[in-house]
Amino acid sequence: MLSRKVLTIVILISILITSAQLLAGIKGNKRENKYTTVLWAWERPEYLNFLKNTDTGVAFLAGSIEFRDSLIKSVPRLQPLSVDSDTIMTEVVRIDNIDHRDMNFTDKELTAISEFIVRMCSQKGKITHCQIDFDALESEREFYKNLIHDVRKKLPEKLSLSITALSTSDTSNN
Template identity: 40%
Template sequence: MILWAWERPEDLRFLNTDKVGVAFLAQTLVLTGNEVNTKPRQQPLKVAPQTKLIAVTRIEIDKLPVLSTIQQNEIVRLILNTLKLKNVSAVQIDFDVKVSQRGFYRELLNELRTKIPTTMPLSITALASFCLSDPWIKDLPIDEAIPMIFRMGADSNTVKAVLKKGEDFSIPLCQHSYGIATDEPLSMTFDKTRRIYVFKGTAASWIKDDIDKLLIQ
């Protein structure tokens, strides 16, 4: 199980690191015009030295961006910087990409893949609806696309109905993991061989009781 540790103070030194890892928000990159504005993590994150860490970069759109090669190269550079953070063993990107931005995103991922170590896992978050019926992500140069089975908006009922029937995501890259939230219970059977990424749906920090409840589910 992997906990998402977003922008709030987190003391996770109590985790059983044999069972639980941490995907922490390392930075938020905001695209505006032809610029990339960087917002590094502001809140403290405390973990045991042996904790498996995944550095997450969140990409957001402010004003209409150019989506230029200059921006692409700057994003790649900034993501590569997160590999210098202590104990980071994988990289993840969280980007609510629109149809018009897919080409830019694909090129960015292609470039990033060539720059990070070949053994370094690279993952992205993905709308659950993409994983069901939208094949644009099927050949991205990544190791996994994490289906976000929460905050799904208009697609929520459709996706939940499919999963409740025991059906699976059709895109192979989406068949390695699940992304869930503590405040949105799901009526489905989880494949126990897959990683589960968990987002805490309240503003409070993670506590041991949260983890104990998740591990017994």
């Protein structure tokens, strides 16, 4: 009897583990990368139509945000980017705090910044990923945390969100 009970418990645990792995796989597949190589397209004319029917994706600068003095300047991509319609795309928004200004933005300013990022990451095409790229001083981390949460809430669920961040506590290494 004891061995039958142990066997039943082992089978139930195996079923639970397998179910959890399957569910995690299903959730993970929704945003899974479908490419093995990613090309980067900076702010210059790029013609990448030759990537047709490949497992290569394109990450490109979709826009940038610059904090200088008391100004917030947001600029969408100005140069042409030409890719095949089946190319998987990652839109990247770069944030620069030029003068290391105080990052205590009002709610209205934070909303405007996050809405610009969402707008840049929700353009036409086969966009599956949105990436925010920034350098963060220790004093700026709270702002970026709030920004990332706000962007994630506003992005369509089908889009994944990632960051590339350089974190530092030293302002002297401009």
